[in-house]
Every structure is written in structure tokens, then in C-alpha cells.
Amino acid sequence: MHRLIDRFPKLLALVMAGALPWLLSPRVASAQLRSPYEAQVQLGPSLGINDAPGQLHLGFDFGRDPYATHSLILPFELGVGGGLTRFQIEPGVEGHFRLVSGVPMYLVPRAGAGLGVLSHCCNGNDGDVALALNLGLELRYVIKENVLQASFQPLRFDVYPVGTSQRGAAPTWYALLFGLTANL
Secondary structure: OHHHHHHHHHHHHHHHHHHHHHHHOOOOOOOOOOOOEEEEEEEEEEEEEOOOOOEEEEEEEEEEOOOOOEEEEEEEEEEEEOOEEEEEEOOEEEEOEEOOOOOOEEEEEEEEEEEEEEEEOOOOOOOEEEEEEEEEEEEEEEEEOOOEEEEEEEEEEEEEEEOOOOOOOOOEEEEOEEEEEEEO
């Protein structure tokens, strides 16, 4: 696990260097986010709040965009590290709002609620099944219309308000995520 975390900056730099020619290629400035389905993968550090451990956050989201301004999403999230593994499924909704006319960049607020499973490996506790809530704000840049988008999520919170064995404040994680979204 530590090897993966130590190599993450190098891996991210390699992926970005490979994508640079495509990012700099000419494209239509009025690119849209519209597509009936989308699949997104996100990766980044997740900092624990309220005695929750820091983790590596990996997310897979599947979305359906039946409307012009928002999508219904089904995210599968995994957090590993700090003697705890967490898995959560939080169906929700995300909005798509163009920031500036003529620039293919969108502001994407999102929220969801579902189930989370917390598995403790080291303290003798079998784990918890809890209510999981997520709230995030993402910036999405259309690389190629109806094909691929890059995302940066500087604001993402995952909260387990009910169902954990932790006493006191609810376990909470703040994540800083980078991702790619493919339109299907």
C-alpha cells in the first residue's frame, strides 16, 4: 500500500505527460457535457476528520443524464489505509453548470446518500454498516465532446453519521480527487 501511495505523484505525472498532446490539440470551444451515460474514475488522498484515519480514495461512478442540467449517479467508493477499509454505495444526483460561455469547463455540485461498510482490520471489531453521505463540488473540463472529460474535485466530504461503533463525532473524510469521465 505504501508503495502505491509513494508512486502516486510519479504515476499521475506520467499519465498527464501522455495526455498533454491530446489536451493541447484544437477542439470546439462550445463543447457540451451531454451524453446519455457516463462512467467516471477518481483517485486521490482522503484525509480523516474526527479520529478517522487518512486513506487512499478510489471511486467509480456511473451516471445517466436524462436531463439537460443534471445526472443521476451511482458511485462505488473505496477507501483504504490507516487500519480501515471502507466501501460505500451512495446513489445521488449531480448538476452541470457551464462556468464561462465559450469555455468547455463546468461546475458540478453533487450529493448522495446510501450505505457504507467500515472494516477494521486491527482492533478486533468485525466492522460496521452505516449510513453514508457524500457532498462534493467538482470542476470538469471537456477534453473531447461526448467522449472524455477531466475532473478535479477540490471539495468532497464523506460522512458516516449513523451506524458506526465510534463514540463521539461521526467519522468524516475530506478527499481531494482527480479523475476522468468517459461518455458512453
